[in-house]
Amino acid sequence: MTVEDASNLLGQAVRLHQQGRLEQAQALYRRVLDLDPRQFDALHLLGVIERQRGHPGRAVELIEEALRVDPQQARAHCNLGAALQDLGRTDAALANYEAALRLDPGYALAWDNRGNTLRRLGRLADALDSYERALGIAPALADAWCHRAIALHDLGRHADAVASAEQALAMRPAYAEAFVALGHALQALDRHADSVDAYDSALALAPQADTWCARGAALKKSGDLAAALHSYERALAVRPDYALAEHYRANTLRGLGQRDAAVASYRRALDLGADADEIRFSLAALGEAEQPDAAPADYVKHLFDQYAGRFDRHLVDVLGYRTPALLDALLRPHLAALPLDAALDLGCGTGLCATFLRPLARHVTGVDLSQRMLDKAAELDLYDDLACADIADWLAERPASCDLAVAADVLVYLGDLAPLFARVRRALRPGGLFALSCEALGEDDRGFALQPSNRFAHALDYVRRTAQAAGFEVLATAHAVLREDHGRGIAGHLVLLRAA
Numbered sequence: 001m002t003v004e005d006a007s008n009l010l011g012q013a014v015r016l017h018q019q020g021r022l023e024q025a026q027a028l029y030r031r032v033l034d035l036d037p038r039q040f041d042a043l044h045l046l047g048v049i050e051r052q053r054g055h056p057g058r059a060v061e062l063i064e065e066a067l068r069v070d071p072q073q074a075r076a077h078c079n080l081g082a083a084l085q086d087l088g089r090t091d092a093a094l095a096n097y098e099a100a101l102r103l104d105p106g107y108a109l110a111w112d113n114r115g116n117t118l119r120r121l122g123r124l125a126d127a128l129d130s131y132e133r134a135l136g137i138a139p140a141l142a143d144a145w146c147h148r149a150i151a152l153h154d155l156g157r158h159a160d161a162v163a164s165a166e167q168a169l170a171m172r173p174a175y176a177e178a179f180v181a182l183g184h185a186l187q188a189l190d191r192h193a194d195s196v197d198a199y200d201s202a203l204a205l206a207p208q209a210d211t212w213c214a215r216g217a218a219l220k221k222s223g224d225l226a227a228a229l230h231s232y233e234r235a236l237a238v239r240p241d242y243a244l245a246e247h248y249r250a251n252t253l254r255g256l257g258q259r260d261a262a263v264a265s266y267r268r269a270l271d272l273g274a275d276a277d278e279i280r281f282s283l284a285a286l287g288e289a290e291q292p293d294a295a296p297a298d299y300v301k302h303l304f305d306q307y308a309g310r311f312d313r314h315l316v317d318v319l320g321y322r323t324p325a326l327l328d329a330l331l332r333p334h335l336a337a338l339p340l341d342a343a344l345d346l347g348c349g350t351g352l353c354a355t356f357l358r359p360l361a362r363h364v365t366g367v368d369l370s371q372r373m374l375d376k377a378a379e380l381d382l383y384d385d386l387a388c389a390d391i392a393d394w395l396a397e398r399p400a401s402c403d404l405a406v407a408a409d410v411l412v413y414l415g416d417l418a419p420l421f422a423r424v425r426r427a428l429r430p431g432g433l434f435a436l437s438c439e440a441l442g443e444d445d446r447g448f449a450l451q452p453s454n455r456f457a458h459a460l461d462y463v464r465r466t467a468q469a470a471g472f473e474v475l476a477t478a479h480a481v482l483r484e485d486h487g488r489g490i491a492g493h494l495v496l497l498r499a500a
Contacts, residue, residue: 006035010042022049040069044076047083056086074104081113085120093117108138112147119151127151142171142178149181153188156372161185176206183214192222209239213248220252228252243272247279254286254452263288275299285454293416295454297369297390300413304349304370321352321483323408323492327435328356330494331404334433334475335360340403344427346391347410351377358382361404367391395423403432409482411438412455415448417463421470428499434472437482438463440491453485460493472497 013028026049032042047062063080067073081096097114100107115130131148134141145168152161165182169175183198199215202208216231229252235245250265263286270279277296283289340361345353348366350373357364365385368374374386387394391410405424414420424434439457441449448458464474475496482492 006032006039009035010039013042014045017045017049022052025049038069040066040073040076043069044073044079048079051079051083051086056083059083060087072103074100074107074110077103078107078110078113081110081117085113085117090117090120094121106137108134108141108144111137112141112144115144115147115151119147119154124151124155128155140171142168142175145171146175146178146181149178149185153181153185156375158185158188162189174205176202176208176211179205180208180211180214183211183218187214187218187221190221192218196222207238209235209242209245212238213242213245216245216248216252220248220255225252225255229256241272243269243274246272247274250279250282254282259286262286281450282454285450285452291415291450293414295413295456301369304368305372321409323437323482323494324353324356326478326480326482326494327353327406327408327437330476330478330496331406331433331435334496334498342402343404344402344406345383346395346405346407346424347413348377348383348386349373349409351380351382353406353408354380354382357404357406367394392420392423395420395427398423398427400426400429402427403429405432405434407434407436409437411436411458415450415456417448417458417466418470421466421472425471425499430499432499433475434467434497434499436463436495436497438493438495439482440479440493458493460495463493463495467495467497471500473500 009028009032013025013032016025016028026046029042029046029049032039033046036042043062043066047059047066050056050062051059060080060083063076063083067076067080077096077100081093081100084093084096094114094117097110097117100110101114104110111130111134115127115134118127118130128148128151131144131151134144135148138144145164149161149164149168152158152164162182162185165178165185168178169182172178179198179202183195183202186195186198195218196215199211199218202211203215212231212235216228216235219231220228229249232245232249232252235242236249239245246265246269250262250269253265254262263283266279266283270276275296275298278299280289281292281296281299284291338360342363342365343357343361345351345357345364345366348354348368349370351366354364354366354377363384364382365387366374366377366383367387367389368377369388369390371388374388377383378386405428411417428434439451439455441447441457441459446459447462448456451457460477467474475498477496478494480492480494481489483490
C-alpha cells in the first residue's frame with residue numbers, strides 16, 4: 001500500500017471513531033500503523049480508543065509513543081493527562097495538562113481537566129480558577145460549569161454551587177453528573193426535598209449507587225428514615241460491596257429502632273471495609289463492642305463538617321440548646337477583675353459561646369476539629385484566633401498563659417477526661433477557670449459510659465475526682481437540662497473548676 005492508501009485508511013478510521021464504532025476504527029488504526037509505525041494520528045487516536053474501552057495503561061503507552069513522534073500536540077498531552085488520571089497518577093496528569101496549555105492557552109477542555117486534577121489534589125481555589133479560565137474561553141462548556149459547581153460545593157459556597165450546576169443543566173439538560181452536583185449543593189443548604197428531586201433526575205439518566213446513597217442521606221436528614229433505608233438498599237442492589245451505603249443503612253436501621261438488624265448491618269459494613277473505628281464506636285454504643293475512651297477524631301470531624309451549615313439553627317431552634325447561657329450564668333459570680341487576658345473556647349464549633357466570652361477577655365481563641373465549623377465561627381468576627389485541631393493535641397503545646405477555658409457540649413465526645421483535664425490545667429495560669437458541661441450519668445454510676453446516641457455521659461463524682469487529680473478545685477456545679485432529643489430533655493452537669 002502507498003502513503004495515499006494509509007491516508008485513506010486513517011480517514012476511514014477517524015470517521016468510524018466519530019460514529020462510536022470503536023472496534024472497527026481500532027482495526028483500521030492498526031492497519032495504518034502496519035504501514036507506518038510512526039504515524040502520529042493513528043498512535044494517538046488508538047490510545048484514545050484504548051482509554052474509551054477501559055484500558056488506560058495501554059492508552060498511556062500509545063499516546064506517549066505518539067508524543068515521541070510529535071511532542072508539540074496539545075490534544076495528545078490532554079488525552080495523556082486523562083489516561084494518567086484514570087491510573088491515579090495525578091501529578092503526571094497535571095504536568096500533561098499544563099504542557100497542553102503551554103502549547104495552546106486557549107484550550108478550554110485542558111483547563112477543565114486541569115481543574116479536575118487540582119480538585120483531586122485538594123487545591124480547590126486553583127481548581128476553581130482553572131474552571132473559570134475554561135469558561136472564559138468557552139462559556140457554553142457544560143462540563144466546566146458542572147465541575148465548577150463541585151469545587152464551589154467543596155469550598156462551602158453552596159448557593160454558588162447551585163447556580164453553577166443550574167448553568168450546566170441549561171447547557172445540557174440531560175446531564176446526570178450536574179444533577180448530582182445540584183443535589184449535593186441543595187442538600188448542604190438543607191433543601192432536602194429539592195435535593196431528592198435533583199437526585200431523582202440523575203437516577204433517571206444514570207442509576208448509580210453513589211447517587212442512591214446521596215439520596216438516602218438527604219432523606220435521612222429530612223427525617224424520612226423509611227425512604228432513606230429504601231435508597232441505601234437500592235444503592236446496595238447496584239453495588240453489593242458498597243461499604244459506605246451499608247454503614248449508612250446501619251445508621252438508619254438504628255434510627256428506626258431495628259437494633260438487631262442495625263448490628264448485623266454494621267458488622268457487614270465492617271467486613272466490606274467501612275471505617276473500622278467508626279463502626280466499632282457505633283457497635284460499642286449498642287453494647288456490642290468494647291467501650292472506647294473517646295469518639296474517633298475522624299468521626300467527630302466528619303459529623304460537624306456535615307452539620308456546619310445547619311448547626312446553629314438545628315441546635316438552638318430544634319434541640320433547645322442553651323448550654324452557653326447556662327455556663328455563662330455559672331461562671332459570672334466567680335469572675336474578678338475584667339477583662340481577663342486570654343480565654344479559650346475548646347470545641348468552639350460555630351461560635352455559640354463567643355457572644356458571652358468576647359466581653360470577658362482581651363484575647364479569645366477558638367479551637368475545633370472541623371474547618372467548616374470554624375469558617376462559620378469566623379463570620380462572627382468575635383474571635384482573635386481560630387485553630388483547626390484536636391483540642392487535646394493543641395493544648396499539649398500551649399504554655400500556662402490563659403485565664404479561662406470553656407468546653408460546652410464537648411465532653412460528650414470524650415469518655416476518659418483525665419488527659420484533657422491535665423492539659424487544660426497546664427494551659428491555665430494559677431487561679432484560671434475552666435467551665436464545662438457534660439451529659440449526666442445516673443447517680444449510681446461512678447464513671448463514664450457511651451450512650452446509644454453515640455455520646456458519652458459522665459457521673460458528677462467522676463468529673464470531680466478527675467478534676468481534683470489534675471490539679472483543679474471544684475468551685476461550683478449545677479444540674480440542668482442541656483437540650484432536647486426527640487422531645488425528651490437531656491440532663492447534664494455544669495461544672496466550674498479553678499486551677500490550684
